[in-house]
Amino acid sequence: MIRHTFTGRAVALALLTMIAAACDTPTEPGESGTRYDPSETATETRNGVTLVISYNSSTERFDGTVTNNNDTTVTDVRVEIHLSNGTELGPTPRVSLAAGESKLVTLDASGESFTWYSVHVELGSGSS
Template identity: 45%
Template sequence: MKPLVLLVILSALLYACADTNNLPTGESGEVAHDEGDEESGAQFTKANTYDAIRKGARLTLRFDASANAFVGSVTNTTNQPLRRVRVEVHLSNGTELGPTTPRDLPAGNTMPIKLDALGEAFNTWSAHAEVG
């Protein structure tokens, strides 16, 4: 029984000490996880940059105050085309921007993203790319 207990403890310690330095972060150190079909729920301020991979689509997005828009790009990180790639931004005031027009994205290619936030008053935001 003791070896099993030691194995469980060792597994828990290894999990707790896992290296998270390779996870995408916002400028203030917030981690944006790849959640598959789930939205991460991470909230960002207007000064943060969102950078995360979801279903092979790497979304990098920031709020450009001078343009009053979210700008960035989506890159296909896989070696296969991604079908119907689109982006949504959720504002703290309850408004959803997007989704962008769905586009097929060939392997390794990048497409620009711009979602206008004209007339929207908000403090925080979240975003995600959708594929399929």
């Protein structure tokens, strides 16, 4: 009986650990899971497309650039930001970026209170 109780507890603990780990892992394609402090600049690259973005507390918005570092055009590029409070900013409208092209990215965070943020670049029409 004790053996079964111990085994049951071990299984329950393992399941709880997996569930907790799943809650802190990225759930969308392109998410690195990196959490940035509001004072930090986020830099992330996905399939040759680099996003560099930072939060401006004076304007309460995120400003940055998304750059295609590939030799060919990349279509349907979008950017999303996830805040620690559960708010998702974006995605931005889909854009195509020619080889070497950069575009400005701005996402409004007016009235949002957060302690960290994460970013990701979505590529292709299948991105959700």
